[in-house]
Structure formats: structure tokens, C-alpha cells
Amino acid sequence: MASSTGQLKRKRSRVACEPCRERKRKCNGGNPCLTCTEWGYDCFYKNHHRAEAQSSLIPAPPEDLQDASVAERSIPDTVRSEDQDVAQRLEANSGAAFVRKLGLKVDPEHAPKLNLFGWNIGARQGLLGAESASALPSLNVIPLADMRELACVYFAKVDPCYGFIDSRVFYERLDARWRSPLTSSSYDSVLAGVAALGSLFSTRNLGITEHHLVKTAQVQLETELLIKAPCLDTLTGWTLRVIYMRMTASPYPAWIASCTLMHLIEAAGFHLKPSSDTVLSCGVQCDPQIRGRLIGVAQHLNMWISYDLGLSMVPLHNENPLTLSPREGDYTTELLNLLPVSSSLAPDKTRNDTDLQSLLLQILNGAHSQPPSVLAQCNLVLCLLRRLRALNSNLSSLLLEKVLALFKQGLCAARTMAMSCNPWHHVANVPFHIISILLEMDSRVSFALLPEAMQTLRQVANTYNTATMREAHNTACLLIFLYQRRRSEDPSELRPSPRQMTPSSEGVSWLEGLVSELPNLQGFDFTQFLQDMNDLSQDVDVVDGINFIPLIVSAPMRVMSGPVLAVAVSRAGGLGFIGPGVKTQDMFKDLEEASALVKNPKWTARPPPVNSTLPVGIAVSAIRQFKPCAAWLYAPREGQKEYDLWSTKIRKASPHTQIWIQIGTLAEAVQLVREGPAEQRPDIIVVQGAEAGGHGRAKDGMGLMTLFPEVADALAHSEIPLFAAGGITDGRGAAAALCLGASGIVMGTRFLASTEARISRGYQNEIIRASDAATSTTKTLLYNHLRGTMGWPEEYSPRTIINRSFIEHQKGSPFEELKKLHDESLKAGDSGWGPEGRLATYAGAGIGLIHEVKDAAAIVRETQEGVRERLSSGNKYKL
Structure with missing residues (x-):
């Protein structure tokens, strides 16, 4: 009996607090109890009448009923254990x-x-008072051309991961909708949802157009719930809405929307196998692959939102599983292949x-x-x-x-x-x-x-x-x-001896800034913390290169890197820079075009300064108006003094614009991270080797292979990422730069041979034709003089492909004669370039590795794949 009594000993307190009673959680009877302490509940108790208090009034049960009573009392303990x-x-x-x-x-x-810290990036910023805006038909919100632009962004960035919409059908129905503006349809919510996500992936701030699109889709979807059974268009629109909410809304509204989507799928019988044997078969007909993908994405969203919140998900009974076929350029199946394991982690399933x-x-x-x-x-x-x-x-x-x-x-x-x-x-x-x-x-x-x-x-x-x-x-x-x-x-705990180093003032100020927001940090030893963090980072970092995805950046080549190229590179998963023009009007026009391509909010036109020359491509007024992601600086006439001035002005004009500074010597790099105001420090440092095309260091430049490690060693205690540039044209060069310690890759000349480059065919053909850069290129200012593009600091000289102008210059031909022949070649069009031509072809030392013109997306993709191929041999590369 003693053993039996021990087994039946209560596992809970006889008195449970109200939060534990309501949530059916184990309570230890403390005040506050352990469960409420862990979960942050307000712990309190109420007086409850218990049968035990009246035990003296109840006769004891007969001896032959005690065993049955014991058995009955053992059931709740088992249930409680399972719970x-x-x-x-x-x-x-x-x-x-x-x-x-x-x-x-x-x-x-x-x-x-x-x-749920960091559940998503947070609510969209901007547009004070936008919540009061009313829903409008899509045709009244956005022109057709802009709608197509946003759809292009959606199918480039979102659809490859959540691929449940046939793009051909979408564009057909988009055009048909604009041809019949007076006839509304369920597909309007799909059009608005696609455009809203395209806007979300185009700009970091909420515009009035995006807000109206979201509101339009929401009102239509919620209205349709009340008037008709769900159809494929309704299910697609709800899926788009849940995707948007998962990225921008708070958790509970997103969970409710995801559950609604799952109930709509079940209500439509969308998950059932089409059959004539039952009236409960799928009433919504569509491509089986589209059906499987939409259901899979809906389950993925509902399942993980429920897991995050600790709430119930909506299961689909009698689901007809499909084998999904992968599509070129699409990786939805990669995501949905995770579903079986994800679903096996449901709380009601036991896993040891x-x-x-x-x-x-x-x-x-x-x-x-x-x-x-x-x-x-x-x-x-x-x-x-x-x-x-x-x-x-x-x-x-x-x-x-x-x-x-x-x-x-x-x-x-x-x-x-x-x-x-x-x-x-x-x-x-x-x-x-x-x-x-x-x-x-x-x-x-x-x-x-x-x-x-x-x-x-x-x-x-x-x-x-x-x-x-x-x-x-x-x-x-x-x-x-x-x-x-x-x-x-x-x-x-045996702690290692602190290293003899002084943490940067930026690092200390970063942590000290937390005190005002987190009072718990009062009394924290910031210096010791930074030293400990530095110690933790001293272990050798190892990269498994098999699936490593480097960031590919297109350099801001003057005039030739236009907005079309920059946007194409960014849409492909890289980062594209717009090269400077000659005047501020050029920068304004390029940024306006880029804004249209990625559908930024409409900006109020502000006339640019007239005839204001851009000596090295900086236009603070344009940055203030368009607030780009990043601004690239290099070649200052007065050295660090100008960098400090430019950085301060840019930070003031657009606080969230990153500052990238290109250097070509160790001395420049060291100067950038000297002690000084934080706003004068760059966010990224681009280390350019002497192999680069265009204007680089004339006499003191070094090759990337020796310059980058030296800079990396000198800046080892800086948090500023280093990007590598100079002579990189494919995955092999990119992989080598990553092994040197680069955080990203910058390519210039390779993108000149892209379909999106703002460049003449003759120039492009010369990039492809030339090889053996050691003998076919040179550093010279001759072409600057011929073109009249002077004003560069004397430390800089461009690398160009050798042609008749340079050869005759070397032989002693008068400059006036060379200038005349050069200007005549300008009128000859594409034939002005080439070995017998006379026009400048600025290019890097990697020209011998460029053999054909490709679109920017292919260049980014092939470079990334080349990196993975080079780093996937099973070796571990120390970065």
C-alpha cells in the first residue's frame, strides 16, 4: 500500500492560480507561481469551494469502492501528464x-x-494618417504601366519562392481588366495583392499607392466572404494578403488571416481530389500544380505562424497530396519540401x-x-x-x-x-x-x-x-x-586574460546608447564586454561554400552604369549602383528613371541646379530628394577632408543612405577608420586593386591579391565590411576574393558586356574582342585629354584598351592631330572603337575572361553559382 500511495501522490498544488486554471497549466501554488513567472502572467487566486472542506459531512465510501475510486483518480493524472x-x-x-x-x-x-522579437521587419513606415484612406478600384489607384512594373518586381522577387500564380494568365487578365474598366471581378484582389507585394519589394517606405492597393484587396476579400462561395481567385487573393501580412503586420492579425485562408480552402473543397463519386469533391477547377502550390504555401504560412504564437493551426482533412514539379528559375518546391518535417513537429505528435x-x-x-x-x-x-x-x-x-x-x-x-x-x-x-x-x-x-x-x-x-x-x-x-x-x-568559470586592446569609441557609444532604452543595462562594463566579444570572434571562421551566396555589386561606372542596369542587378539579388553623369541634371534624370523602374512614390519635382558640374559624381540635392539605398564616393581632390565633408552632408540629407567609399591604398583605408565623428565613417569600404578599369590609382596602386589582405589586417578590429573590386569577372575571381576575406564582390567591366549597360555596340564589341590585358591595356591620361574629361586628382589614371590613338601617341604624333582624328571617329559610330579605332575603351584587366554579352541577371546568377562550385569541393576555406 505504501508503494501504491507513493505512485498516486499529487503532482500539482491543491490550489491553482486563475491564469493556470484558465490555460490548464501546471501550477506549483506559489505567489507568484512558477508558470506565471516564466510566461509573464499576472498571478492571482480566487476563493473556490472545495469538496474537501466538507469531508466531515460525507461518509467514507465502503472499502470495496476504494479501489474503483483510486482508479478514477489516476485518469486525470495521466491526462495531465499528456497535457x-x-x-x-x-x-x-x-x-x-x-x-x-x-x-x-x-x-x-x-x-x-x-x-515575438523580430517576427518581421515591422510595420511599413511613412504616410501619416494613411489609415483613414478609403479603398479605391485598382484602375483608379495606379496606371497600367505602373501596375506592370510592380508585377515584374513581384514575379522577379516573390513568385520564385511562393510560385502559385501563372504569370502568363496574370498578364492576360491584367490587360483584360484595363480593357473593361467598368466590370469588376474577383481577380481585382489578385491584381492589387501582386502590386502591393511588388511595391513592398521595391521601396522601404509605404507609399499612398501601396496603401490603397492593400486596402482595396482587403475590402474586396472580406466582402466576398459574405456574398458567395470562395473561388480560385478569392483563394489566390487571400494567399497574397496573408503573405503581405506575414511580412508587415503584427502576429495575431496575421494568424487570424492565415486561419481564414485555410478555412476557405476547406470550404471550397480545394484540397480534395476531383471525383465524380461524391458531391464533396473539389468544386474549384485549376491546374493541379497551381492547386498544390497554393495549398502548400497556405499550409506553410498557417503552420509557422501558429507555431510562433503557440496557437492551433487549421488542418486539412482528406487532403489529396500532389507531387510538385520544379520549374526553371523557381524554388517553391524547395520551400514546400520542408512541410512534411514541419508538420511532424506539431505539439500533439510525440518525437524523441x-x-x-x-x-x-x-x-x-x-x-x-x-x-x-x-x-x-x-x-x-x-x-x-x-x-x-x-x-x-x-x-x-x-x-x-x-x-x-x-x-x-x-x-x-x-x-x-x-x-x-x-x-x-x-x-x-x-x-x-x-x-x-x-x-x-x-x-x-x-x-x-x-x-x-x-x-x-x-x-x-x-x-x-x-x-x-x-x-x-x-x-x-x-x-x-x-x-x-x-x-x-x-x-x-575560468575566463581568458583580456587582450591588450582599446575598443573603438563607436562600439562603446553603440552599447551606451542602449541605456536610455533598456534601464536594465545600468552599471554595465562596456569596455570589458567589447573585449569579451572580440575574444569570442577570434576563432577562425569557416565557411561551407556549397551553398554560400555572395553579394554581387555592379560598380558605378560613369555614364555607362545607368538605372536600367542598376535595377536589373538589384532585382537579380545583387546591388546595382548608378554611375554619375557629367552634370547634376543627369543624376536627377537617372534617379527619376530608377524610381519609376522600382515604383518609388512619386516625388515632388525640384529643379536641379543649372550647369552645375559633378567633378566626381556627388549630388547631395539629388540624394536628399530620392534617398537612395547607398552613395558611392571616391577620388577626392583634397583627400580625407572631402570624404568627411561629403559624408556629413549625405548623412544629413538622407540618414538611412549607406556610404560606400572606394580606396586603392592602405593609407586611404587606415585614414577612413581613424578616430572621429561616427557620421564621417563609411558603412562599406571597397578595396580596389590595380587590375580595375576606369580611373584607379596611377602610380601607387597594388594588385588586389596583396592589397586586400593588408587592408583587412589593418582594419581587423573595425566592424566595417570590406568589398573587393578589380579584375573580377566570374565566379573564380569572386571565390578568390571571398577567400581573401571579402564580404562582397564588386564587378565593373563584366557588366559593360550586359544587355542593360548604357553603352554603344562598338564599345561592347571591343570589350569582348580584347584579351591578354597585360599587353592590350595600359594606364594613360591620353584619352582623358582627347575626350576633354579632365579634373581628376593627379593620383588617378584610367586603364584603357590600346588602339591607334595610343600607338601613334607613343610614336610621337602631335596631340592636335590625334585630337582631330579622335573627333572624326566620334562621328563614325561603332567603327570608332576597335584596334584600328581611336575612341577610349575603359576596361579592367579581366577582359580576356569576357566572351559574350549576357543580361545582368545571368551574370549575377552565374557568378554566384561559380562561387558555390569553387567552394564546394569539400575543403574548408578560412576567410
Whole structure:
């Protein structure tokens, strides 16, 4: 009997608080109880009449009924145990609960409250009072040409990952809608949804057009719920709305919308196999591949939103699974292939640690080719790791290595997407939760990745300067601080001796700025923290190059890098710069064209200064009006003094515009990171080797192979990323630059041989024809004099392809004669270039590797694939 009594001992307190009673959670009877403390609930008790209080009035049951009573009392304990297991799995699936528990474990008093930090980039900024705007028909919101532009952005950036719309059908119905402006249809919500997402992926701020498009789609979709059964157009419109809300809205409205979408799919019988044997078969007819993709995307969204919030998802019963076929340029199947494992993590399904580790290895070995797909893979891995930590299961060294390699790849993907205006929700979500998992791992190898993870989250927060991102960044800083303080106060922890170094004033000011927003940081030793973080980052970083995706940047080549090329490179996942013209009018026109291409809000026209020459391409007035993502500076006449002046003016005109500065010597690089005001420091430093085309260092330039490592060593304690430029034309050169330590790749000459370059056919043909740059190119100012483009600092000289002008100049021909022949060649068109021509062909030393003209997207894609090929041999490259 003693043993039996022990087994039946109560596992709960006899008195449970009201929050635990309502949520059916285990309560220890404390005030506050443990559950309320962990989850941040307000713990309180009410007086409840209990039968035990009247026990003296109730006769004891007969002895032969006691066994039955015992059996009945044992059932609730079993049910409670199962409920506790479900609750544990529910919490493990939620990143918010994991972060809360991590904070409580480190410092219960100052731990962050339960919140979905970094769930997305936050609500769209801009347009005060836009909430009161009314819905308008799509035809009244946006012209057809602009609608087509936004649709192009959608099908270039969103559709490859969420591919459930036939683009051919879309454009046909778009044109038909504009031909019949008086006839509305269910497809209007699809048109508005596609355009709204195109706008979201074109500009970082909310415009009135985008707001009207979102409102139009919302009103139509909600109205149709009341008047008719859902059709394919309605389901497509709702899916687009949920996608938009997942990236911009708060969690609960997005969850409600995703559940509504799932109920509509079920109501339409869209998930059932078409059959004549039952009246309940699918009433919506469409391409089976489109049907499978739409259902898969809807399930993916509903499932993960539910996991994040710890709420129920909407299952589809009797679903007819389909085998989806991959399409060229589309990676939707990569995303949907994660669904089986994702669904197996539902809280009502039991998984032991062996099962979870097997699933983890399966996901880690999956092939994911593009940043959104890579981040979805990371998100699933993070969930699996949280489940394993809940079971106190440790990873093998092999699994840990694979996890960290994927995290590094995911962080790179997040930075790439932030810089190229791709605001997928995981751009914010994944870096934040990588930080929490790295802290929980509590190992040297995990700490080595913390600086890069924090840098990534900070970059995303700076790019999308919303309250949501600031909160996520500050919370991550708080977690690291609490963890560092706990370690420093633990007498059993042997800490390494601090290095003899002085943290930068920028780093200290960055952390000190948190004090005003997070009072918990009062008394924090900032200097020691920075030293510890530096120690953590000293381990050698290892990149698994198999799926590494580098950022490819097109250089701002004067006149030739127009808005069409810049936008094409950016849409392909790179970052395109617009080259300067000769006058400020040129810069205004180019930025206006770029704005139209990416559908920025309409700007109020402001007349540019007349006949104002741009000596090296800076136009602060244009930057103030158009607020570009980044501004590129180089070749100052008065050295660092001009950089400081330009940087200050640009920061004032457009605070969120990044400043990129190109250098060609070590001395220039060191000067950039000297002590001084933070606004004068660049966000990116481009290290250009002497192999570059155009105007580079005339006499003191060095090759990229020797210059970059020397600069990297000198700037080792700086947080400023270094990009490599000069002679890079394909994946081989890009991979080499990455192995030197580059954070990104800049190419100029290769993009001159692109269909989008603003360049004559004769110039382009010469780029393709020339080879052996050692003998076919030279550094000379002759062509500057012939063209009349003087004014460059004396330290700079352009690399050009040798032709008759240079050969005859070397033989002593008078300049006046050369000038006359040059001007005559200008009238000859394309024949003015070539070995017998006389016009300047500025080009880099990589011309021998360029053999054909391609579109910019193909150049970006092939370079990235070349990098992966070069780094996928199984070797580990130290960067």
C-alpha cells in the first residue's frame, strides 16, 4: 500500500492560480507561481469551494469502492501528464517562449518579457494618417504601366519562392481588366495583392499607392466572404494578403488571416481530389500544380505562424497530396519540401531525441539555392534545436558543425536580402533566433559566430529602422549582456586574460546608447564586454561554400552604369549602383528613371541646379530628394577632408543612405577608420586593386591579391565590411576574393558586356574582342585629354584598351592631330572603337575572361553559382 500511495501522490498544488486554471497549466501554488513567472502572467487566486472542506459531512465510501475510486483518480493524472508534454512541445516550437526561458535562466529579474522579437521587419513606415484612406478600384489607384512594373518586381522577387500564380494568365487578365474598366471581378484582389507585394519589394517606405492597393484587396476579400462561395481567385487573393501580412503586420492579425485562408480552402473543397463519386469533391477547377502550390504555401504560412504564437493551426482533412514539379528559375518546391518535417513537429505528435536528430540531419543535408529558401531551412533547424534543448539532448560534433555552417550561410543570406530590398520576414526573425540558440549552446564554437550574427541583426535594423527592429536589436544586446554578466559573476568559470586592446569609441557609444532604452543595462562594463566579444570572434571562421551566396555589386561606372542596369542587378539579388553623369541634371534624370523602374512614390519635382558640374559624381540635392539605398564616393581632390565633408552632408540629407567609399591604398583605408565623428565613417569600404578599369590609382596602386589582405589586417578590429573590386569577372575571381576575406564582390567591366549597360555596340564589341590585358591595356591620361574629361586628382589614371590613338601617341604624333582624328571617329559610330579605332575603351584587366554579352541577371546568377562550385569541393576555406 505504501508503494501504491507513493505512485498516486499529487503532482500539482491543491490550489491553482486563475491564469493556470484558465490555460490548464501546471501550477506549483506559489505567489507568484512558477508558470506565471516564466510566461509573464499576472498571478492571482480566487476563493473556490472545495469538496474537501466538507469531508466531515460525507461518509467514507465502503472499502470495496476504494479501489474503483483510486482508479478514477489516476485518469486525470495521466491526462495531465499528456497535457504537460503537449504544452512543453508547444513552448519548444515557439521562439518567443524559448527566448523568455533563456532570459529567465540567465537572470530572472531582468529577463525579456514574452514577445515575438523580430517576427518581421515591422510595420511599413511613412504616410501619416494613411489609415483613414478609403479603398479605391485598382484602375483608379495606379496606371497600367505602373501596375506592370510592380508585377515584374513581384514575379522577379516573390513568385520564385511562393510560385502559385501563372504569370502568363496574370498578364492576360491584367490587360483584360484595363480593357473593361467598368466590370469588376474577383481577380481585382489578385491584381492589387501582386502590386502591393511588388511595391513592398521595391521601396522601404509605404507609399499612398501601396496603401490603397492593400486596402482595396482587403475590402474586396472580406466582402466576398459574405456574398458567395470562395473561388480560385478569392483563394489566390487571400494567399497574397496573408503573405503581405506575414511580412508587415503584427502576429495575431496575421494568424487570424492565415486561419481564414485555410478555412476557405476547406470550404471550397480545394484540397480534395476531383471525383465524380461524391458531391464533396473539389468544386474549384485549376491546374493541379497551381492547386498544390497554393495549398502548400497556405499550409506553410498557417503552420509557422501558429507555431510562433503557440496557437492551433487549421488542418486539412482528406487532403489529396500532389507531387510538385520544379520549374526553371523557381524554388517553391524547395520551400514546400520542408512541410512534411514541419508538420511532424506539431505539439500533439510525440518525437524523441533520436527522431529529432534524424530529422535535423535530413534538413541540414537538403539543398537550398536562394536566400529566402535558405532562411526557411534555418528557421526549421532552429525549431528542431529548440525541441532538442527541451529534451536536454546534445548535438554530436558533426551535427554542430553542420548547424553552424548553415547559420553562417543564413546570416549571409539575410544581409544580402536586406541590402537588396527583399523584406522577407525571416530577414529579421532568423538572425535574432540564431543569437538566442548560440547563447544557449554555450560553447566556444557557438560564441565565435555571435559577432557576425549581431552584425547581421544590426544591419537589418539599420536598413529597416522600425520600432520592431530596434526592439529586436536591443533585446539581443540585453541577452548578450545578461549572459556575459552571469559568466563574469560565476566564480567557477575560468575566463581568458583580456587582450591588450582599446575598443573603438563607436562600439562603446553603440552599447551606451542602449541605456536610455533598456534601464536594465545600468552599471554595465562596456569596455570589458567589447573585449569579451572580440575574444569570442577570434576563432577562425569557416565557411561551407556549397551553398554560400555572395553579394554581387555592379560598380558605378560613369555614364555607362545607368538605372536600367542598376535595377536589373538589384532585382537579380545583387546591388546595382548608378554611375554619375557629367552634370547634376543627369543624376536627377537617372534617379527619376530608377524610381519609376522600382515604383518609388512619386516625388515632388525640384529643379536641379543649372550647369552645375559633378567633378566626381556627388549630388547631395539629388540624394536628399530620392534617398537612395547607398552613395558611392571616391577620388577626392583634397583627400580625407572631402570624404568627411561629403559624408556629413549625405548623412544629413538622407540618414538611412549607406556610404560606400572606394580606396586603392592602405593609407586611404587606415585614414577612413581613424578616430572621429561616427557620421564621417563609411558603412562599406571597397578595396580596389590595380587590375580595375576606369580611373584607379596611377602610380601607387597594388594588385588586389596583396592589397586586400593588408587592408583587412589593418582594419581587423573595425566592424566595417570590406568589398573587393578589380579584375573580377566570374565566379573564380569572386571565390578568390571571398577567400581573401571579402564580404562582397564588386564587378565593373563584366557588366559593360550586359544587355542593360548604357553603352554603344562598338564599345561592347571591343570589350569582348580584347584579351591578354597585360599587353592590350595600359594606364594613360591620353584619352582623358582627347575626350576633354579632365579634373581628376593627379593620383588617378584610367586603364584603357590600346588602339591607334595610343600607338601613334607613343610614336610621337602631335596631340592636335590625334585630337582631330579622335573627333572624326566620334562621328563614325561603332567603327570608332576597335584596334584600328581611336575612341577610349575603359576596361579592367579581366577582359580576356569576357566572351559574350549576357543580361545582368545571368551574370549575377552565374557568378554566384561559380562561387558555390569553387567552394564546394569539400575543403574548408578560412576567410
